[in-house]
Amino acid sequence: MVTYMPNTPSGPRVGLFVTCLADMFRPSVAFATVKLLEQAGCSVEVPERQTCCGQPAFNSGDRKTTADIARQTIDAFDGYEYVVGPSGSCIGMLHYYPEVFDPADSYYQRALDLKSRSFEITSFLFDVIGADALQDQLKLLQFNHKVTYHDSCSGLRQMGIKQQPRQLLQQVQGIELEEMEEAETCCGFGGTFCVKYPEISNRMVSNKTDYISNTGAHTLLGGDLGCLLNMAGKLKREGKQVEARHVVEILAGMTDIPAIGEADYDLAQKL
Template structure:
């Protein structure tokens, strides 16, 4: 059977702040049987511009992403928020030609955990992590893409890992992209409640599928003196959770 050709959408935040997540995603896609390429022409997905009301800027970035990725069988990225933005590209265009191209890319764009479970039917083999962990459902992945059971199903295949339920796992962490900048007091109140719930689980690790959420929660946990360590789920599944956690780099 021909291996699917996947274009890896790295995301700005992963590229700038936690490249290991990109490497973990690449490793997982290859283990799942994909031929993976990382288009050098890729840019920001345009979500910050779109969220701020800059429709023209968001549309410009969308055109660049479409041109860079439409030739692949799939676009896959380690972020529900970025992939959610890409899935929404058709709403940006009044030009029918570009809208049609956007619809084509939207249909074949996936968040990594949903792609591994739903499209490739992949399960981890030979991956072990002796730890307890809890899981936070990032808003975009959950509400825009329906990613909820997939990461939990994949994590069941990690030997030695014991999952603990998180109260309010599907509640926003308070990051919300530009939301935390526009409404810092509300954002801080939300993440403080989230951090308390995480600590209450007694888990060694906090896992999630979006780096922005993880950085926000890791920062609050660190400031409150919690010992909880934070990793992207892809890092755990790829066997790459043996180094510094998010927020511990440097």
């Protein structure tokens, strides 16, 4: 079953891959993604039968569970022109699906097909819709702060996401991007890595928060909630005054919502 948006525009029909972290920790990131897709003229639907992309199973060596979840996701997103989500890592996992099936399996071709249709949100907006697709909306936005951008590993090295978020951010009024040292180095999250090897992960994220605060940025931006929760959590523990947000929150003009790990915000009470 799918839920349909009212006022369906004429653009492509997009299935939103919510990602489990946006679902559980920061629904506002998924809402921002929906808003951006609609501004780009897409009609957005949220397939009910999605859960997680299966990456925890894949990276733990559990091929069978990975394949089960892959089938479920492939079925859930059947028929959409595009599948878009706010994470290079989770969409990157969708791109690994062909690897988990035998080429003789009927899901193999469907996995290839899903791969060809699925995009991380900034890459979708910039590479598929076009660089100036959102220029009318973005130029109305104001964010008078210095920001720095963390390139998440899967987004950067698997999905080739580097310029897309930066080019989109540049169109926002007042924003100043200051690159940090080693922006492309892993923050130490790594899914289960951060709890399996907490001390090593801690060293990696401590390096990262040093680089972040060295820029003097007001806000840290990124495209993956896993990395952002990790870095925001460390910034908070260290008492550093840097806010952390998913890039779509800026692009969708949703900065009235408290940043990650900041003061109280209860979405449940707002509904």
